[in-house]
Amino acid sequence: MASMSEDDLLTVISRHLPASTATVPTGDDCAVLSPAGDVAISTDILVEGVHFRTDWSSAEDVGWRCVMHNVADAAAMRARPMSLVVAMVIPEGLATEWVEGFSKGLRQACDHIADQTGPIAIDGGDMSRGPAIMAAGTVVGDMEGREPVLRSGARPGDLLIHTGNLGASAHGLALLEAGETGSEADLFRRPVPPVALALSVPARAMMDVSDGLVRDARRMAAASGVSIALDSDRVAAAASPGASLHEALTGGEDHGFLAALPPGDVPEGWSIVGSIHAGAGVTVDGADLGELGGWDHFTA
Ligand SMILES: Nc1ncnc2c1ncn2[C@@H]1O[C@H](COP(=O)(O)OP(=O)(O)OP(=O)(O)O)[C@@H](O)[C@H]1O
Ligand SMILES: Cc1ncc(C[n+]2csc(CCOP(=O)(O)O)c2C)c(N)n1
Numbered sequence: 415m416a417s418m419s420e421d422d423l424l425t426v427i428s429r430h431l432p433a434s435t436a437t438v439p440t441g442d443d444c445a446v447l448s449p450a451g452d453v454a455i456s457t458d459i460l461v462e463g464v465h466f467r468t469d470w471s472s473a474e475d476v477g478w479r480c481v482m483h484n485v486a487d488a489a490a491m492r493a494r495p496m497s498l499v500v501a502m503v504i505p506e507g508l509a510t511e512w513v514e515g516f517s518k519g520l521r522q523a524c525d526h527i528a529d530q531t532g533p534i535a536i537d538g539g540d541m542s543r544g545p546a547i548m549a550a551g552t553v554v555g556d557m558e559g560r561e562p563v564l565r566s567g568a569r570p571g572d573l574l575i576h577t578g579n580l581g582a583s584a585h586g587l588a589l590l591e592a593g594e595t596g597s598e599a600d601l602f603r604r605p606v607p608p609v610a611l612a613l614s615v616p617a618r619a620m621m622d623v624s625d626g627l628v629r630d631a632r633r634m635a636a637a638s639g640v641s642i643a644l645d646s647d648r649v650a651a652a653a654s655p656g657a658s659l660h661e662a663l664t665g666g667e668d669h670g671f672l673a674a675l676p677p678g679d680v681p682e683g684w685s686i687v688g689s690i691h692a693g694a695g696v697t698v699d700g701a702d703l704g705e706l707g708g709w710d711h712f713t714a
């Protein structure tokens with residue numbers, strides 16, 4: 415690593431990135447994009463020791479997550495994820511192979527998303543030395559003429575629906591902490607947000623679930639000025655097979671989608687987990703949950 419210049423490292427990284435359709439792709443001071451509609455933009459950081467451990471996740475896994483955490487935010491607005499820039503902090507002594515593997519993971523995730531919703535590329539980034547591995551992705555989403563779906567659109571009478579691997583990441587984390595393996599550990603390493611389902615759902619409100627169902631539902635309830643009633647039987651039925659009810663209610667990082675849908679048919683791939691009412695806050699089976707929460711970086 416010490417012998418590699420920044421330019422050499424960039425050459426290694428670039429070799430693995432997906433082909434771009436950007437008007438000006440990576441390589442200049444900025445990329446230039448030509449979206450069809452309004453732009454949705456969001457950013458998400460992964461920090462070694464906080465979001466991943468290198469003994470639990472390969473470099474490819476971390477690259478994959480960097481893309482998935484970001485594209486989920488774009489899709490949650492009903493924007494088609496079209497481009498990412500990725501800024502990295504690389505500690506001294508980190509093998510070039512790790513950075514190369516990370517780039518391969520970016521590519522694998524972009525290929526997966528491209529298969530679902532169309533082309534997406536890494537159109538730039540930045541690198542610096544620093545004390546721990548960090549990767550900050552910034553996603554650009556193309557609204558393509560659609561109206562954004564906000565957290566504030568839920569109305570009393572709506573159904574609360576979810577799609578994704580609810581609780582899988584939390585269960586996977588528990589498996590890894592116990593030194594065990596399993597399909598949820600794989601989903602922790604490589605979450606798969608169902609972005610195509612988010613882009614097509616006729617929802618009134620939507621968000622990706624990053625900090626846990628209850629905590630994120632509270633955010634939707636607050637933004638919409640409504641109360642959200644979660645039904646534990648329905649949550650358990652919607653949960654990822656190995657996940658407990660507690661993991662489904664409080665686990666984060668699955669990056670599935672939570673949406674408020676006007677009454678009617680539930681689209682394929684989505685499950686009802688609750689309902690929207692007048693009032694405030696979130697209940698489970700009618701009970702106020704007090705502090706039962708989810709992930710908070712500053713109190714965890
Ligand atoms: N440091 C910051 N400066 C400005 N805005 C911020 C900052 N951190 C968060 N925000 C904004 O606050 C809102 C809530 O942030 P939060 O990180 O909870 O978003 P989120 O979508 O729930 O997270 P995730 O990326 O895990 O899906 C977002 O609109 C985000 O852009
Ligand atoms: C090593 C390790 N320990 C704990 C966790 C759990 N974890 C970290 S951040 C987060 C919530 C989402 O954060 P953000 O909103 O920043 O995406 C969760 C559930 C992990 N992933 N890795």
Ligand SMILES: [Mg+2]
Binds near residue numbers: 624
């Ligand atoms: Mg989000």
